Amino acid sequence: xxxxxxSLFLVSLALTTVACGTQQDNVDAKPQEWGTSxxxxxxxxxxxxxxxxxxxxxxxxxFDAALKDPARAKETGLTIQTLENxxxxxxxxxxxxxxxxxxxxxxxxxxxxxxxxxxINAFATMGGYVYMHTGLLKAAENEAQVAGVMAHEIAHIARxxxxxxMAHQAALGGWLKGVGGGLGSIMIGxxxxxxxxxxxxxxxxxEADDFGFQNMRASGYASEQMxxxxxxxxxxxxxxxxxxxxxxxxxxxxxxxxxxxxQKKTPADSNGYGLRSAEHKAIIQGL
Numbered sequence: 001x002x003x004x005x006x007s008l009f010l011v012s013l014a015l016t017t018v019a020c021g022t023q024q025d026n027v028d029a030k031p032q033e034w035g036t037s038x039x040x041x042x043x044x045x046x047x048x049x050x051x052x053x054x055x056x057x058x059x060x061x062x063f064d065a066a067l068k069d070p071a072r073a074k075e076t077g078l079t080i081q082t083l084e085n086x087x088x089x090x091x092x093x094x095x096x097x098x099x100x101x102x103x104x105x106x107x108x109x110x111x112x113x114x115x116x117x118x119x120i121n122a123f124a125t126m127g128g129y130v131y132m133h134t135g136l137l138k139a140a141e142n143e144a145q146v147a148g149v150m151a152h153e154i155a156h157i158a159r160x161x162x163x164x165x166m167a168h169q170a171a172l173g174g175w176l177k178g179v180g181g182g183l184g185s186i187m188i189g190x191x192x193x194x195x196x197x198x199x200x201x202x203x204x205x206x207e208a209d210d211f212g213f214q215n216m217r218a219s220g221y222a223s224e225q226m227x228x229x230x231x232x233x234x235x236x237x238x239x240x241x242x243x244x245x246x247x248x249x250x251x252x253x254x255x256x257x258x259x260x261x262x263q264k265k266t267p268a269d270s271n272g273y274g275l276r277s278a279e280h281k282a283i284i285q286g287l
Contacts, residue, residue, distance in 0.1 A: 044186075045171035048163050051126070053107060056163075060127020063191050064111075075188045077196045080131070083114040091283045092132050095147050096154070102218035104211055105158035112150070120233065123195055124153035126162050134287040139233045144274030147219070148226025151212035158211060161204040165194045202253055209257050213264060222272035224265055231258045 051059070066072045070079045083089050096112035110128040115121075118135040130153045132146070140146045156162060170190060209226075216223035231254075 041171050045167040048167035048170060051163065056108070056127040058127070059187055059191070060111075060125050060129045063125050063188060064129055066188050072188070075192065077192045081116045082131075083116055083134070086114070086287070087283050088134070088137055088287055089114050091143075092137070092146070092150070095143060096130060096150055099147060099151050099154055099215055099219050099221075102215050103154050103158050104215070108157065110154065110157070122149050122153055124156045124162070125191060125195065126157070126160075128157055130154065130157070134284075137284045138287055140229060140280065142225065142275055142277045142280045144216075144222045144225035144272065145229040145233075146280070147216060147221045147274055148212065148223070148229050151215040151219075151221075151226065152208045153212075154215065155208040155211035156204065159204070159207055161201070161208065162191070162194055165198075165201060165204070166190050169194060169198070205253065206257060206260060209261055210264070213261055216272075217269070220273045222270065222275050224269040225274065227258060227261045227265065230254055230261070 063076070066076050067078070067080045068082070073079045092114050093112045096110055100106075100108075100110045108128045110130060112130050112132070114137070115131050115133045117133045118138075119133055120136045120139045121133040122131060122136055124130045130150060132150065136149060137146060140149075170186075209230075213223055213226055216226055
């Protein structure tokens, strides 16, 4: 386990260096094994790009189990506790299934969970795993606003953004000693780095907004509420976000993304399902 932790630390260190643009390009500074190890990293990246659906499920389930195990906090970076016996859990699952039915990727079975955490956050991994924090549910004014965030996260899965990011980082950092243990040995650390440590791809965020907005329309939700939630809840404190670990801090460029969505809006987006605030508040009561 000590060797494993060291390998994951080296991976995270290399990925952070690359992401921040501080890695030197001096050929003399690169290890002698650069050529061979880059090939190994590229091979692992190719595996990530071409995972079967069953492999996606496996790695998604593995990471889900690791997130819920306090003994593995050093691997994942955090430990979560999910709600199982609260009306909000069924609520989130019902919203998710409605959106999944109209998703651009209908070959996958999604798993929607509520995380007991007051931060305004949500995230998604491979294999259809979507996590909604109780803080975000409480910040939303109605079901359509919850659906807007969930549609965004579903779009990340549909477009395989996490896997693409992981493949990119595996290729960049694959030359390090300690990464040669194979794809399975670094999957938890690599997933954690992409989701919780490295800056998100702005291109992926805009794409997830676009596909999520379309998904809301197709699902019958009042899609304009996605814009309202991004602007009124997520964007209001952006200049002072500092080191916050919430949806805003991990999903950059809120103002620009709101404007991009606003330009896509039509009058029809003001109407639709999910606008009853009283029903939403009754369901999330007690969170």
